[in-house]
Amino acid sequence: MTLAVAIDAKMQEVTVWTRGVTLAKEARDTATLLAKAGKQEGKYVQSFDNYVDLPDRIGVPVKSYARLSPEPIETYYEYENYHPDVVVLAEETLVKGNDILKGAKPGCVVVINTARKPETLIKWISPKAELPKVKALACIDANVLGAGVMLTFDGTEGAGDDTKIGAGVGAAIAGAVAKVTGFVKLESLVDIAENKTAVRQGWENVSIMPLG
Amino acid sequence: MSKVYKQVPFAAIVPSPTVANEGMVTGNWRYLRPVVDKAECTQCKTCWVFCPDACVNMSADEGVSFNLKYCKGCGVCSNVCPVGAISRVPELDFEE
Numbered sequence: 020m021t022l023a024v025a026i027d028a029k030m031q032e033v034t035v036w037t038r039g040v041t042l043a044k045e046a047r048d049t050a051t052l053l054a055k056a057g058k059q060e061g062k063y064v065q066s067f068d069n070y071v072d073l074p075d076r077i078g079v080p081v082k083s084y085a086r087l088s089p090e091p092i093e094t095y096y097e098y099e100n101y102h103p104d105v106v107v108l109a110e111e112t113l114v115k116g117n118d119i120l121k122g123a124k125p126g127c128v129v130v131i132n133t134a135r136k137p138e139t140l141i142k143w144i145s146p147k148a149e150l151p152k153v154k155a156l157a158c159i160d161a162n163v164l165g166a167g168v169m170l171t172f173d174g175t176e177g178a179g180d181d182t183k184i185g186a187g188v189g190a191a192i193a194g195a196v197a198k199v200t201g202f203v204k205l206e207s208l209v210d211i212a213e214n215k216t217a218v219r220q221g222w223e224n225v226s227i228m229p230l231g
Numbered sequence: 232m233s234k235v236y237k238q239v240p241f242a243a244i245v246p247s248p249t250v251a252n253e254g255m256v257t258g259n260w261r262y263l264r265p266v267v268d269k270a271e272c273t274q275c276k277t278c279w280v281f282c283p284d285a286c287v288n289m290s291a292d293e294g295v296s297f298n299l300k301y302c303k304g305c306g307v308c309s310n311v312c313p314v315g316a317i318s319r320v321p322e323l324d325f326e327e
């Protein structure tokens with residue numbers, strides 16, 4: 020049992036997996052949007068990148084995190100989400116060859132940015148022993164959502180960040196996560212995201228497959 | 232004294248991994264897999280020279296193949312191939 024579980028029993032942990040450099044900004048946006056939306060609703064929040072993954076390289080699997088709690092979060096010195104309630108994949112291929120469910124809490128939800136059907140992805144989810152803990156697998160094709168498509172090098176390896184928070188696919192993914200988990204309200208996300216259409220489209224177009 | 236001195240490796244040179252480095256498996260960086268069309272390939276070895284991770288294997292019988300445990304899908308091989316014999320296919324289109 021890690022400290023987070025011991026002292027922050029009500030804390031919800033969101034882990035967003037992505038690809039280094041090209042998609043890092045979008046995953047960071049998804050995590051930041053969820054945390055900021057939670058804060059707007061009076062929750063206690065944290066959001067940060069996985070320090071161990073940095074500096075990233077193009078294509079490397081990296082993670083961004085969000086934490087939300089109705090109570091003050093006591094966990095300050097754990098820099099990874101060891102027990103995610105939600106696992107988000109900003110790029111579909113991450114489902115293959117990564118232990119995305121490691122440490123997942125029972126009843127956890129997996130959200131994948133993909134045009135593929137949830138049924139076709141489930142065979143790759145790893146570690147297999149943790150699969151019974153997954154309550155639902157949700158898929159959102161964020162890459163095709165109108166103005167929501169954007170790849171950027173902004174905010175990576177010291178580069179300046181000119182784009183606002185939630186201008187690209189990360190906004191659509193955040194909308195999908197909000198709908199599947201109920202962690203934050205749609206209105207709070209729309210309120211703070213740069214691309215409000217993408218958030219709404221993510222919320223509307225996510226397909227959810229209940230498991231177990 | 233001189234003997235001991237000669238045993239010291241020059242500067243920071245360390246023995247290179249001759250086969251593979253288990254501590255740095257880069258196969259899961261890949262989301263586009265290189266696939267060679269053997270009918271097109273002229274076995275010119277350009278891809279073998281350019282692959283930054285030494286993931287291209289050349290054999291007289293089999294021609295070009297890729298070490299998928301380490302290939303990070305960067306696409307350099309496909310870009311340098313003079314006859315366009317290497318295509319990049321989404322990794323999830325393959326079962327294994």
Ligand code: SF4
Nearest residue numbers: 282302303305306308
């Ligand atoms: S995709 Fe990159 S790493 Fe893979 S074989 Fe081609 S050049 Fe090498």
Ligand code: SF4
Nearest residue numbers: 272273275276278312
């Ligand atoms: S560069 Fe192209 S033609 Fe040359 S060996 Fe590689 S695959 Fe074959």
